[in-house]
Amino acid sequence: MIEFHVFPGGKKRVVTFSYDDGHVNDERLIAMFNQYGVKGTFHLNGSVSDNKDIEMLKKRYEGHEISCHTVNHGWLNRMPYQSVVNETVSNRLLLERVAKHPVVGMSYPCSYAAYNEAVKQVMKMCGIVYARTTKSTMGFHLPDDFLEWHPTCHHKDAGELCDKFLTNIDSYWTGPLFYIWGHSHEFKTEEDWAWMENILEKLSGNEKIWYATNFEIYQYMTAQKSLIISMDETIVYNPTSIPVWIEKDKKQTIYIPAGEMITLERDED
Ligand SMILES: [Zn+2]
Structure with a gap:
C-alpha cells in the first residue's frame, strides 16, 4: 500500500502561511518569517495601470511567494464572468512583472462565501491552479480541491492548534498540514506582533516540518499525483x-x- 503523506526530505509535516491585501506591515512580518526560517505566500491586489513600484514590491517579497488577490478586491460571485476574468488576468499581469515568473495562485477576496463553482471555473480558464478560501477547518488536512483550499485557521486562533499540531507530530491519524492565514494590517499593537512571534517560535526550527509556500505545496503534491x-x-x-x-x-x-x-x-x- 502506497500513501502520499510524505514531503521533501521524507518529512511528514508541512507548515505554511498566507497573508492577504499587501500591506506595509508585510515587511515586518517577512523579517520575522526570515528570522524563524518559515515561508509565506502574500496575496496582493492591483493591476499594471496602478503604477505600483515594481522594484519595491520585488524587494519586499523576496524569498516568499507573490500570489493573486484580484485587482479591486470585490465579490467574485457577484460579478459578470467577464469582470472575474479581468480582475484575475489584470492582477496576474502586474504580479508577473514583479515576480518575473508565472503567478498562478489566488486567495478569494471579501469572504468565505465570495466564490462558487462558476468562479472556480473562471479561475481555471485564467490559469489559476490554486485558490485559498477563508473557511478555517481547525484541522490539518491536505486540500482535496486546490481551487477551494481551506486553511487550518486565522493566526488569532493558532495558539492552541500549534500545541495540538506539535503534540501529534508523529501521529498517523493527524493531518500533515498546518495552514495559517491572516492580514498583516491586523497587527496594530506590539502585543499583536508578540502573539505572532509566539506562534513562529513554537512552529519553527523543527526538523520534522517542511516550511513551504502555498505554490511549493501545490507543485509537490501535483508531482506526487503524477x-x-x-x-x-x-x-x-x-x-x-x-x-x-x-x-x-x-x-x-x-x-x-x-x-x-x-x-x-x-x-x-
Ligand atoms: Zn483581502
Missing part, C-alpha cells in the same frame, strides 16, 4: 522534474528521484 505506479506497486516511475517521497505499508519512506523509475522490493509474506 507518479505512474505498477498494479502490484513494485515499480514507481516519476515522470516529473520534481523529486518526491512516498510511504509504503505505513513503515517505509521511499525516495523517487525526478525522471527515474524505481523498483521496490516485494513483501514476501
Whole structure:
C-alpha cells in the first residue's frame, strides 16, 4: 500500500502561511518569517495601470511567494464572468512583472462565501491552479480541491492548534498540514506582533516540518499525483522534474528521484 503523506526530505509535516491585501506591515512580518526560517505566500491586489513600484514590491517579497488577490478586491460571485476574468488576468499581469515568473495562485477576496463553482471555473480558464478560501477547518488536512483550499485557521486562533499540531507530530491519524492565514494590517499593537512571534517560535526550527509556500505545496503534491505506479506497486516511475517521497505499508519512506523509475522490493509474506 502506497500513501502520499510524505514531503521533501521524507518529512511528514508541512507548515505554511498566507497573508492577504499587501500591506506595509508585510515587511515586518517577512523579517520575522526570515528570522524563524518559515515561508509565506502574500496575496496582493492591483493591476499594471496602478503604477505600483515594481522594484519595491520585488524587494519586499523576496524569498516568499507573490500570489493573486484580484485587482479591486470585490465579490467574485457577484460579478459578470467577464469582470472575474479581468480582475484575475489584470492582477496576474502586474504580479508577473514583479515576480518575473508565472503567478498562478489566488486567495478569494471579501469572504468565505465570495466564490462558487462558476468562479472556480473562471479561475481555471485564467490559469489559476490554486485558490485559498477563508473557511478555517481547525484541522490539518491536505486540500482535496486546490481551487477551494481551506486553511487550518486565522493566526488569532493558532495558539492552541500549534500545541495540538506539535503534540501529534508523529501521529498517523493527524493531518500533515498546518495552514495559517491572516492580514498583516491586523497587527496594530506590539502585543499583536508578540502573539505572532509566539506562534513562529513554537512552529519553527523543527526538523520534522517542511516550511513551504502555498505554490511549493501545490507543485509537490501535483508531482506526487503524477507518479505512474505498477498494479502490484513494485515499480514507481516519476515522470516529473520534481523529486518526491512516498510511504509504503505505513513503515517505509521511499525516495523517487525526478525522471527515474524505481523498483521496490516485494513483501514476501
Ligand atoms: Zn483581502
